[in-house]
Amino acid sequence: MVNMRRTDTNNPDYYHKVVDCQWACPAHTNVPEYIRLIAQGRFDDAYIVNRESNVFPGILGRTCDRPCEPACRRTRVDGKPVAICRLKRVAADHKSDIKDRIPKAPAKKNGKKIALVGAGPSSLTVANDLMPLGYDVTIYEKGPRPGGLMRINIPAFRLPEEVLDEEIGYIVDMGVTMKYDTPVNSLKELLDTKEYDAVFVGSGAPKGKELVLPGRYDTDQVFIGIEWLESIHFGHIDSVGKRVLIIGVGNTAMDCCRSAKRLGATEVKVIARKTRKYFKASPWELEDAEEENVEILENLSPVQFVVENGKLVGMEFDKFTSQEVDGKLIQEPAGRITIPCDSVILAIGQENAFPWIERNIGLDFDPKWDMPVVDKDTFMSTREGVFFGGDAAFGPANIIWAVEQGHQAAISIHKYCIGESLSDRPPRGQTLASTKMGLHEWSYSNYFDPASRQKMVHVDLPVRFSKMTIEVEKGFTEEQTALEVQRCLNCDIETHFTDSLCIECDACIDICPVDCLTLTENGEEADLRTRLTAPALNMEQALFVSSELKQTGRVMVKDENICIHCGLCAERCPTYAWDMRKFALHLPYAGRPAPVETVAQVAQVTS
DSSP: OOOOOOOOTTSHHHHHHHSHHHHHSTTOOOHHHHHHHHHTTOHHHHHHHHHHHHSOHHHHHHHOOOTHHHHOTTHHHHSOOOOHHHHHHHHHHHOOOOGGGSOOOOSSOOSOEEEEESOSHHHHHHHHHHGGGTOEEEEEOSSSSSOTHHHHTSOTTTSOHHHHHHHHHHHHTTTOEEETTOOOOOHHHHHHTOOOSEEEEOOOOOEEOOOOOTTTTSOSOEEEHHHHHHHHHTTSOOOOOSEEEEEOOSHHHHHHHHHHHHTTOSEEEEEOSSOGGGOOSOHHHHHHHHHTTOEEEOSEEEEEEEEETTEEEEEEEEEEEEEEETTEEEEEEEEEEEEEOSEEEEOSOEEOOOTTSOTTSSOOEETTTTEEOBOTTTOBBSSTTEEEOTHHHHSOOOHHHHHHHHHHHHHHHHHHHTTOOSSSOOOOEEEEEEOEEETTEESSOOOOOOOOOOOOOBOOHHHHTTOTTOOSBOOOOHHHHHHHHTTOOOTTEEEEEOGGGOOOOOHHHHHOTTOOEEEEOOOOHHHHHHSSSSOOOOTTSOEEEOOOOTTTSOEEEEETTTOOOOOHHHHHOTTSOEEEEEEEEEOOBTTBOOOOOOOEEEOOOOO
């Protein structure tokens, strides 16, 4: 039998993983910290904490897929996560002028020139990180304005243009050379100029998937979702049929169905091949669509477009019945159905298109997917000095993924330009600061506010349908914000155990409200997990295990999965073996390594 070793709490990943929301965020934004700052009314500071990692707080506060929220520890208390994304928007909406706090580009350049293809979120993030280091950055954008699919594929009723302009402007105004209406038609030609020291491709996944079925090309009333949204953005489309079918149930499909309502459609149906459990759209996007009287039909598979005399009159579908068997969806045929319609929008996915990248320039493509071969750590292709990020690297994903990939690509580009190894990735760091102020006093609030998750207030239906640019979500009120921030459990205030101070009195175990602490004999992890006060069943979350304690040789074990960071163990402990320490993760960025030392000190943290 191999006993578990003492948990290495000096490794930043240990406490980082305990802050579930921050761990789940691709960009590892310090969620608890910015929520505390909002609670204090320090909106400028909250915005800057956000912007350090996610670059676009106002944009993402409206459009993020919110991987942080399903991970939120608050769900262990009342089943509903903290409204992290909407609080991000609060900071963005209520900040003052923070231009003087945005990094500046130095007057003297470093002599290196970088070309970025596409002005989407990944390219803009690369520019954001490289400009302050003195790089001369040029962005080639095929459209007339920056933003990529953030601008042309996310409707203004979800993401107002002024929010895009402001946050993109912070980056462009650093002095980025913007070449609008300038598509790159040949990567070889761009490289052959020898003008740039590195090239980053952030051109997105600009091609919508087709649905080639009988009747597809016999009418002009069938549209590709992302192309249709782009046409609306540029004013090329201002109307649609009264009866509209949307094929697909991703977030793009939700944008399409809601846009159709605003263009005058009276009967809008979204068609799903499977049941709701398998939908790709975010739950809140589905809820918003249904609030606008969009009907979502499950268990239907397209068969053909029904066209009469060149006019689309309906679409035929195979019907299915569905049931879950051993966690798998089993579907059985249940006949056919024809649904009348005047227009069909295809929103069944997006894919990359690289006709402008030659296949003979030393840049390998995956033969199966026709995607560039890109290193998942360095983001460099097989052609040295050519990097990819965002949807162009690994296919369509949310904006926050494009941002994080932009950060990592910027680190690689900087390393490449100064001759360092790209595979030697800079480490993360951490600080741990005690929050103890007295025997029973903490510099943070550990009160469990019973408030339920706040519901976003929406503009009334008749008003929102009157104009495409009316933002539906009004944002949290001051009262809602005050209630929602108090729902955060301060998961970055960590329990920190000093083995040598423990006298094994069991006081902490007696008071723990969730039975996450156990004093027991050491053993193998699988065995140890079954012998705790409450069995530790979540294998994704680590156990904390102390060294052998001096009195009995037992170990203190903590199940990090169910701990709610209340601090009662540290309040009850008579020897200060337990302490509550504020954990701060330090992330490296291009040219800015993170401090790697662990620091214990007293600091004030209020909520």
